[in-house]
Amino acid sequence: MNGDRVHIRPMIGTDIPQVASMETAVFPDPWSAGAFEETLGMTVGINLVAIDEQGQPRGYLCAQAVADEIQIHNIAVDPDCRRRGIGRQLLQEAEREGTARGAVCAILEVRVTNTAALAMYGRMGYRRIGRRRAYYCKPVCDALVLLKVIDGVHAESVRQDVR
């Protein structure tokens, strides 16, 4: 990537081939291109891409705003572009959009072995609230459930539950 700057924008249909190819390269149990198409058609979707200065997608995030939370389903950054703040920017934009839609917390699952993602989420203020045994396959692995309060003003009940 020439330069470290990306901008974050909503994912559109023409991003899907590159996003799906990144997904397949990164995850053992990847979403298909069809799954991305489906999520783009959902009104609850928060689907973002990080675009570099050449107009190429370098990272993406898919989440859903459901009731008062956003559920983050997948996030990945091109291996050549990691540790440049792209994952953080994607998460921040998803949280901002979630708050705008009335969400008070963000929730996600992550492999207990995924040290990079756990470091990022920890740095971003996500806290462990549970563990799901053998949640993942290929290979079988537990998931940690992480939560972050993203709207401190309206999240009194969430804060009390998490304490």
Ligand SMILES: CC(C)(COP(=O)(O)OP(=O)(O)OC[C@H]1O[C@@H](n2cnc3c(N)ncnc32)[C@H](O)[C@@H]1OP(=O)(O)O)[C@@H](O)C(=O)NCCC(=O)NCCS
């Ligand atoms: C997890 C992932 C999205 C992070 O993306 P990224 O753009 O590299 O992350 P950022 O550069 O925004 O990192 C933000 C902070 O997270 C932490 N972090 C990120 N990657 C890290 C790593 N490999 N080791 C330690 N800390 C790390 C750091 O604190 C970092 O801040 P710093 O660079 O100022 O120290 C990326 O590693 C990835 O695509 N992994 C494969 C897909 C995946 O595991 N997704 C998560 C599924 S739940």
